[in-house]
Amino acid sequence: MARRDPTAFEAFVQGRSPALRRTAYLLVGERGLAEDLLQEALVKTYVAWPRLRDTGAAEAYTRKAVVTTAISWWRRKGWSERPTAEFVEPAPSGATEADAAVTRAWLREALDSLAPRQRAAVVLRFYDDLSVAEVAAVLGCSEGTVKSQVHDAMNRLRTTLGPDARATWDREVAVG
Amino acid sequence: MTELLRAAMREHAADVDHEPTDVATIVAAGRRRVRGRRIAAGVAAAAATGIVAAGVAVLAPSGGDTPVATGGIDFSTLEPSWAVGEVIHYGRDTIEADEPVRSYVLSARGAVYADATGTVRLTTGAGDRTVGRVDPDAAILRADRGGDMAAWVDVSADAPALAVLDTSTGRLVRRVPVSMPAAGPSDNEFEEVLVFAVDGDAVLWLDDDGVSLLDVATGEATVLDPGGDRWSIAGARAGVVLHDGLVLTADRPEGEGGDRLFVSKVSELASGDYALVVRPTTIETYASYGALDPTGERVTLEDEDAYTVFSTSTGAQVAGALDLPGFSVGYDWLADDRTVVMSLPEVGEDSDASRIDIVVCTVPESVCTTYAEGVVGFNGDDSSGFALPIGEFLD
Numbered sequence: 239m240a241r242r243d244p245t246a247f248e249a250f251v252q253g254r255s256p257a258l259r260r261t262a263y264l265l266v267g268e269r270g271l272a273e274d275l276l277q278e279a280l281v282k283t284y285v286a287w288p289r290l291r292d293t294g295a296a297e298a299y300t301r302k303a304v305v306t307t308a309i310s311w312w313r314r315k316g317w318s319e320r321p322t323a324e325f326v327e328p329a330p331s332g333a334t335e336a337d338a339a340v341t342r343a344w345l346r347e348a349l350d351s352l353a354p355r356q357r358a359a360v361v362l363r364f365y366d367d368l369s370v371a372e373v374a375a376v377l378g379c380s381e382g383t384v385k386s387q388v389h390d391a392m393n394r395l396r397t398t399l400g401p402d403a404r405a406t407w408d409r410e411v412a413v414g
Numbered sequence: 415m416t417e418l419l420r421a422a423m424r425e426h427a428a429d430v431d432h433e434p435t436d437v438a439t440i441v442a443a444g445r446r447r448v449r450g451r452r453i454a455a456g457v458a459a460a461a462a463t464g465i466v467a468a469g470v471a472v473l474a475p476s477g478g479d480t481p482v483a484t485g486g487i488d489f490s491t492l493e494p495s496w497a498v499g500e501v502i503h504y505g506r507d508t509i510e511a512d513e514p515v516r517s518y519v520l521s522a523r524g525a526v527y528a529d530a531t532g533t534v535r536l537t538t539g540a541g542d543r544t545v546g547r548v549d550p551d552a553a554i555l556r557a558d559r560g561g562d563m564a565a566w567v568d569v570s571a572d573a574p575a576l577a578v579l580d581t582s583t584g585r586l587v588r589r590v591p592v593s594m595p596a597a598g599p600s601d602n603e604f605e606e607v608l609v610f611a612v613d614g615d616a617v618l619w620l621d622d623d624g625v626s627l628l629d630v631a632t633g634e635a636t637v638l639d640p641g642g643d644r645w646s647i648a649g650a651r652a653g654v655v656l657h658d659g660l661v662l663t664a665d666r667p668e669g670e671g672g673d674r675l676f677v678s679k680v681s682e683l684a685s686g687d688y689a690l691v692v693r694p695t696t697i698e699t700y701a702s703y704g705a706l707d708p709t710g711e712r713v714t715l716e717d718e719d720a721y722t723v724f725s726t727s728t729g730a731q732v733a734g735a736l737d738l739p740g741f742s743v744g745y746d747w748l749a750d751d752r753t754v755v756m757s758l759p760e761v762g763e764d765s766d767a768s769r770i771d772i773v774v775c776t777v778p779e780s781v782c783t784t785y786a787e788g789v790v791g792f793n794g795d796d797s798s799g800f801a802l803p804i805g806e807f808l809d
Binding site (some may be wrong): 281395 | 416418419421424425426428429430431432433434435436437439440441445447517522523529532622698700702717736
């Protein structure tokens, strides 16, 4: 029978956990829950370890486990889309760096309000820098669905901005 | 266009502390899951996700059940079952076992259970009969829910063997020597011998030769997967096998990770030629355990601890009750398209508040009703006394 290499698994966990923990945190928004999520994903990785060809495959596997488990937990816990309580406006108007800082802070809150799969698509696409095809593989859906999820998420983030914050957003968009 | 969003997420993610990950804890949980079924580790898993505290505490049994009359129970009429201490509940009947039940399984003829010492007994409700011994640390038993056969890795003698019991007669009908892994300083959880499933005359098990199938009628054993580390079986019934990671196709020369299960036929696997299984149904799940219905057409999975039912023909989810509590796991089937579900409706460190219900759900309507309320409770310091007919003890 094939052997399980405990040293390689430990090296993988220690090497990749920080990044995976940050992804988990962005997905669930709570440190404790993110830790639980990461641990659960790593346990799943341990179970699958003999079938994972290399570290790259293992990281992809763990990331997928983090995302699908998070979505499942959301579903199980009755998670639902949370409305953003009120528009957030950057101030003072015209102070672009301050605007951007406030808008970034607002975006962090707005991200938490996205529906689970939208949020996962945004985190994978723009934080983990995965391609659309890679995001589709993680989420188990088509590339078209990923594009739609990301598009809808971005629209939602933008439309819940107040006018000034939206202007900041649009300036960023224009620059980007 | 997305730089602002990227920056926001980077700032947000930077809030996370860079704590070292406890690899030992992960490995311990992984070992448990490799060897066993997730449902058996369900309490610990639920605790890990903040659903329950930890541990199982025996509470007073629910009222209303009656001791079984002398002469036994008709186990072919499918009823919800669970055990607390030495009492096995079967529908509204109860069986008083000789010893507290650590793990048990059901055939159409009786219950086969292991006690804390590993002694295996057959009970039909009209007395117990000692039939073998298992490793008490695992206490893994398997049986054909709709048939007569039960199996386990017997350690009664010096050399462990695959033992097959005909529960209709109480006699061991097969005892097959197993290949034990060579002793050595390795860390391979697959280096053990265990029985995956019993389906009619087919017994699927793992030893050092790989995954094998025993035809109980003929005594012939066929090695299905010499590299048994790539394959584990989550369930088998009515000729349908639910498994993971099998080497299947030319374009998928290596086994998949554990994020899906495949559905095959026993008849296909028995050839030993995986190429015959060209396009298996795939079910997207991390579940390590599935309870197949009597026809093998549907399976209830512990999919992320939530109750779900999938079609083995299409791989699509066909039932699941989102209104059930967070930790709800289907573990058995009744007649008339109904499943039996273990459900934790309350959460907390107080065992009086956190108690398991046995729930029956219709498929595909997913209408669930409580069959037995508060059969056992949770607190933080005990993990004994409660068992489900899944052939493993609960953490």
